[in-house]
Amino acid sequence: MDIALIANPGAGGSTDTDEVAVALRAHGAEIEHFSLDEDDLARAARSGAERVVVAGGDGSIGPAAVVAQALGVPLALIPTGTANDFARSQGIPLEIPRACALAMEGTRRQRMDLGRLSSGCAFVNVANTGISTSAAREAAPLKSVLGPVAYGVGALRAASNAKPIACRVSVDGREIFSAKSWQVIVGVTGAFGGGSELGSADPQDGQLDVAVLPAGSRVGLVRRAWGMRTGTICAQPDVVHERGREILLELPPGTELNVDGEVIPAGRPERATLEPGAFELVVP
Known part of the structure; x- marks a missing residue:
């Protein structure tokens, strides 16, 4: 499966992108890496990925959701932040191996609302x-x-x-x-x-x-x-x-x-x- 991996190395949990990528590849992922930089996110939205995976804290999820929305593909989450409030609220595993397995093999999808501010954030x-x-x-x-x-x-x-x-x-x-x-x-x-x-x-x-x-x-x-x-x-x-x-x-x-x-x-x-x-x- 072609994956757009959006990672925030600055998240509170100090995201180890390599660890996440290895765990995803163990489940058959073909990965293209992207950051949360505005230009990189725009590039991710044109990537043609079959699934968007975001590795980071709560602040990383909104921008990644916009990319998934633009591509019309599901979003999966690897919670590597400090609070991980979104993951906890949706029952996403907090352990990287389990979260990566869900990201690649999960078949259940849930439609989610998205908030927007005046700035577009x-x-x-x-x-x-x-x-x-x-x-x-x-x-x-x-x-x-x-x-x-x-x-x-x-x-x-x-x-x-x-x-x-x-x-x-x-x-x-x-x-x-x-x-x-x-x-x-x-x-x-x-x-x-x-x-x-x-x-x-x-x-x-x-x-x-x-x-x-x-x-x-x-x-x-x-x-x-x-x-x-x-x-x-x-x-x-x-x-x-x-x-x-x-x-x-x-x-x-x-x-x-x-x-x-x-x-x-x-x-x-x-x-x-x-x-x-x-x-x-x-x-x-």
């Missing part, structure tokens, strides 16, 4: 802003030492010094929130932060979920953290939760987004939309 888990961006920056230098625990440490540090942000949130043209918030989460799978989740998001329902955590005391952030770790955050009575096909975020200048673990500047305004059933994922 694709995401599969969440795009969120507020305390989460501070947490991501705090966690980044700790990943190589602490692994997934770095996310918890980063969140604790962020909770001690981050400030709420003023925002206006609209869903399908209807304003649902206009005040200060600790965090705004727009979800496809809803999985993020090394084990946190919205709990209500479904990557096959054709809708984005948005949860707004209103500003309040720092002590109250403990309850927020518990809700995210247990997938019950949207059930907390003061959390604003809605679903829709288009989420508009009006944010202060200089605001950043945490998009599948990657921190990028937010658009002004930032518009998140959904492409239902955009790509096929190889699943167990």
Whole structure:
């Protein structure tokens, strides 16, 4: 089988491309290598591969899904990042040999929704802003030492010094929130932060979920953290939760987004939309 292997050597788990390639070839793969560079991704989308395999963390999956979508072929995942939230949410094996076997021999495919931002940036888990961006920056230098625990440490540090942000949130043209918030989460799978989740998001329902955590005391952030770790955050009575096909975020200048673990500047305004059933994922 002809494989377009898209790998991110910079992922938290330090992707060993050679190890992945050897494991894939053991199952009959003919491999062409690509990076996450924009030009390389464009070349991958013209490669004629029969299957796209991405080896990396959560931030690598959205761009690879766009390539698979363009080629009209399935996407398979070798999770080699730190959090691997997408893999966990979809039951993808975390061990490289097992993931490679599934990538090559898996016959079950699942249609998955794909989120898009104003910039065209694709995401599969969440795009969120507020305390989460501070947490991501705090966690980044700790990943190589602490692994997934770095996310918890980063969140604790962020909770001690981050400030709420003023925002206006609209869903399908209807304003649902206009005040200060600790965090705004727009979800496809809803999985993020090394084990946190919205709990209500479904990557096959054709809708984005948005949860707004209103500003309040720092002590109250403990309850927020518990809700995210247990997938019950949207059930907390003061959390604003809605679903829709288009989420508009009006944010202060200089605001950043945490998009599948990657921190990028937010658009002004930032518009998140959904492409239902955009790509096929190889699943167990």
